[in-house]
Amino acid sequence: MSTEPDHGTVDEGKTLDGSDPEMSNYLKGWSLYVMIIALSLAAFLATLEVSIVATSLVAISDEMQGLSRSSWIITAYMLTYTGFLIIWAKFSDIFGRKPLVVASISLFIVFSAACGGAQTLTQLIIFRALQGIGGAGTYSLVFVIFFEAVSPEKFAPYSSLLSANFALALLLGPLLGGLINNYTTIPAGLVSIGLLLFSIPKNFPFHGLPSSAHKPLAFKQLFSKAQFSRVDFPGTALLLSATVFLVAALEEAGSRYEWKSPFIVAVLAISLVSWALFLAWSRRTTRTEGAQEPVFPWRLVQNRVRIGLLGNMFLTGAPFTVAVIQIPLRFQAVNGLSPLQSGIRLLPFAILSPIGSGIAAGVTGKMKIPPVHVMLVGSAVQIVGFTLLSFSSTTSNISNAQYGYEAIAGFAVGINIACLIVMTPFLVEERDKSVAMSAVIQFRTMGGAIGLAIVTNVFNSYLKSHLAAFLSPTQLSDVLQTTQAFASLPSDVAELTKIVFARGYNLQMRVMIGFCAAQIPITLTMWQKKQVLV
Numbered sequence: 001m002s003t004e005p006d007h008g009t010v011d012e013g014k015t016l017d018g019s020d021p022e023m024s025n026y027l028k029g030w031s032l033y034v035m036i037i038a039l040s041l042a043a044f045l046a047t048l049e050v051s052i053v054a055t056s057l058v059a060i061s062d063e064m065q066g067l068s069r070s071s072w073i074i075t076a077y078m079l080t081y082t083g084f085l086i087i088w089a090k091f092s093d094i095f096g097r098k099p100l101v102v103a104s105i106s107l108f109i110v111f112s113a114a115c116g117g118a119q120t121l122t123q124l125i126i127f128r129a130l131q132g133i134g135g136a137g138t139y140s141l142v143f144v145i146f147f148e149a150v151s152p153e154k155f156a157p158y159s160s161l162l163s164a165n166f167a168l169a170l171l172l173g174p175l176l177g178g179l180i181n182n183y184t185t186i187p188a189g190l191v192s193i194g195l196l197l198f199s200i201p202k203n204f205p206f207h208g209l210p211s212s213a214h215k216p217l218a219f220k221q222l223f224s225k226a227q228f229s230r231v232d233f234p235g236t237a238l239l240l241s242a243t244v245f246l247v248a249a250l251e252e253a254g255s256r257y258e259w260k261s262p263f264i265v266a267v268l269a270i271s272l273v274s275w276a277l278f279l280a281w282s283r284r285t286t287r288t289e290g291a292q293e294p295v296f297p298w299r300l301v302q303n304r305v306r307i308g309l310l311g312n313m314f315l316t317g318a319p320f321t322v323a324v325i326q327i328p329l330r331f332q333a334v335n336g337l338s339p340l341q342s343g344i345r346l347l348p349f350a351i352l353s354p355i356g357s358g359i360a361a362g363v364t365g366k367m368k369i370p371p372v373h374v375m376l377v378g379s380a381v382q383i384v385g386f387t388l389l390s391f392s393s394t395t396s397n398i399s400n401a402q403y404g405y406e407a408i409a410g411f412a413v414g415i416n417i418a419c420l421i422v423m424t425p426f427l428v429e430e431r432d433k434s435v436a437m438s439a440v441i442q443f444r445t446m447g448g449a450i451g452l453a454i455v456t457n458v459f460n461s462y463l464k465s466h467l468a469a470f471l472s473p474t475q476l477s478d479v480l481q482t483t484q485a486f487a488s489l490p491s492d493v494a495e496l497t498k499i500v501f502a503r504g505y506n507l508q509m510r511v512m513i514g515f516c517a518a519q520i521p522i523t524l525t526m527w528q529k530k531q532v533l534v
Contacts, residue, residue, distance in 0.1 A: 027149045031199050035149060038195035040165045042105050043142045045188055046135045047169035049112060074325060075251050076125045078449040080132035081139075082442060083243040087236050088137035089144055089438035090295045094230045095222050097145055098200045102193055104137025109189035140438040147425055147437060148205040156365025156534060159422050163357035163414065226291070235281050235295040242274035243446060250453030297432055300439065306427055308526035309420060310443045312375065315519045316416045317444035318451025319386060319512040323349055323409060325452060327389075330505040333483050334498050335396055348403045349410035356414025361422055370531035371419035375523050378415030382516035385409030390509035394502035396495075416519065417444070422534045451515060455508035462504040470496060 027035060092100040111131035118124035143162070150158055201207035221227065249267040253259045278296075286298035301307055327349065331342035360378070364371045385408035393399045420440055428436040460480075467476050470493060478485035479497060486494045 026151050027201075031201070032149060034195055034199035035145070036161075038192050038199060039142045039146060040161070041188060041192040041195070042101075042138050043162065044165055044169045045112075045192070046108060046138045047166050048172060049131070049135065072125050072251065073121075073128055075247065075449065075453065076129040077132040077135065078321075078445060078452070079244050079247050080129045081136045082247070082445045082449050083240045084133050084136035085140045085442035085445060086239065086296055086435060086438045088140045089434045090236075090293070091231070092141055092144065093434055094227055094293070097141060097148075097204050098196070098202070099222065100137060101141040101145065101196060101200075104134050104141060105189055105193050105196075106134070107131075108134030108138050109186050110134070112189075113186055140441055143421075143437045143441060144434045145200070145204070147433065152425065152534075153365075155422055155425060156361040159357065159361045159418055162421075163354040163361075163418060166354065229291045230293050232285060232292055232295040235278065235285060238274050238278035238281060239295060242271055242278050245271035245274065247446075247449045247453055250450055250457060253457055295435075296439065297435065300428065300432060300436060303427075305526045305528065305532070306436075308522050309423060309427060310439060311522040312416065312519055312526075313420050313440045313443040314447035315515050315522060316413060316420065317447030318454075318515040319382060319409070320353070320413045320417065320444070321448025322451050322455050322508060322512055323386075323389075323406070323413070326455065326505060326508055327406065330392075330502070331398075334394075334502045334505065335398055345398070345403070346406070348406040352407040352410035353414035353417075356411040357418035358414075360415040360418040364419060364422060364534050368533050370533060371423045372523060372526050372531055375416050375419045376520065378412050378419070379516055379519040379523060381412035382409060382416070382519070383513060385412050386509050386512045386516055390506050390513065392502070392506055392509075394499045394506070396498060420444075423532055426532050426534055447515075451512070455511050458511055459504045459508055462507055463500060466500045466503075467497060 026032075088100060088104060108131060111127050111134060114127040115124060115131055118127055146158055146162065147155060245267050249264050249271060252267075253261075253264045257264050279298075279301075282294050282296050283298040285292060285294040301310070324346070328339070328342040328346050331337045331345050332339065335342075337345070356378070360371075360374050363369050363374055385405060388405035389402070389409060392402050392405065421437075424436050424440050425433055463480065464476070467479065471479065471489075475485070475489065475493075478488070486497060489497060
């Protein structure tokens with residue numbers, strides 16, 4: 001293990017560069033509370049949208065006759081959402097937090113309405129991708145603004161608030177999915193925009209500081225040639241290319257194309273080359289003095305603690321996303337439940353996840369236990385939870401123990417997500433906080449997208465190889481298109497088909513055990529003589 005200096009360890013109440021946190025001009029009083037309400041509402045809408053679609057995925061794909069492409073309803077959103085998280089944060093450094101957060105929410109609500117009016121699966125997938133761009137900015141900038149508006153000693157309780165907000169959306173999405181539609185997002189989104197316009201001070205987060213500390217720019221100056229010269233367009237394009245092509249290859253491999261097919265090989269090659277060029281470009285741009293600011297500063301990966309932070313968030317994002325999306329799908333496909341019923345049965349995971357986050361934030365913030373210690377415990381419990389889920393019953397009967405397995409897995413995932421988010425502002429320089437906060441979210445989402453693509457691929461391959469033993473090619477094609485095809489099968493064949501589906505879902509959970517186990521060595525790379533305290 002490296003013996004490098006303890007970069008990232010800071011004195012309590014100080015930023016990494018040693019500046020006085022009071023100079024950050026934190027918000028107080030009514031403006032802070034109104035902003036918190038507006039930001040919470042915006043994050044709630046973005047999360048609620050994902051939750052509703054996840055639990056209604058089978059019903060949507062059945063209606064549009066496309067079960068084999070159903071995961072693209074989720075993946076299309078995650079592709080753009082994942083690719084744009086850091087980009088929105090960096091652009092807000094250049095063009096301002098207030099105009100960018102308003103723009104992102106506006107984009108999100110416009111394409112939420114478009115999704116509600118989609119007539120075909122192709123239209124829905126395209127609108128979901130565009131909606132994901134707005135969702136990325138909404139969620140990314142909520143975290144950035146949250147942690148700029150409050151002082152460091154309040155990071156832990158506000159992280160718990162964000163986790164509770166996230167959980168509430170997870171809970172209400174499945175329950176309200178049959179009662180509301182995408183058009184409901186519009187009035188709620190407009191309320192959020194209005195409150196943000198009213199509560200975010202001009203020139204936030206530098207409002208009130210003397211011009212010698214930060215000279216405010218007029219609106220016309222924000223979008224001047226000089227400002228656009230600061231934008232890292234090559235880095236932005238390479239980041240999008242690397243992310244989109246990687247997830248697209250993982251989604252299509254084993255589903256529509258063989259792994260060794262020219263298409264998959266070409267797409268993976270483009271992604272790998274894009275990643276290499278992106279890292280090289282970030283290193284060059286960071287080290288070169290000039291107006292252009294790297295979309296991802298190279299200094300963020302020049303330290304093993306920060307690398308461990310990003311790696312852990314990637315590995316934690318996979319089990320979280322896979323559980324939220326695949327557990328409801330299992331209840332619908334194997335147990336024949338409706339989206340509402342399957343959403344209700346996700347509650348143990350959805351409730352215990354924010355509880356785990358709240359406890360972790362309290363333990364690290366009030367009891368001053370190093371987050372790294374808590375994360376090791378969380379990873380170990382994740383292994384237990386997903387191992388138990390991988391042995392869920394393969395019959396149509398739902399064991400009560402399965403809800404307990406969900407609770408264990410959700411609690412453990414919540415612990416690690418909270419620790420990683422709370423640590424982030426204490427590990428980076430003041431100038432990199434916005435990008436760093438967005439980077440941990442992006443790595444969590446990218447881990448979720450890639451994890452989802454992997455388990456979907458494993459699941460589809462398992463179904464094809466095992467169902468072919470007793471289904472005709474036509475029956476197999478019909479079952480892969482829609483679960484409604486179960487009704488056309490003889491009762492004994494339908495039961496065997498559901499057992500294969502159940503075993504396929506169990507196999508997905510076994511894949512997640514690997515992600516959970518990999519968190520432990522990555523966490524150990526973050527170990528220091530003087531641990532980071534929050």
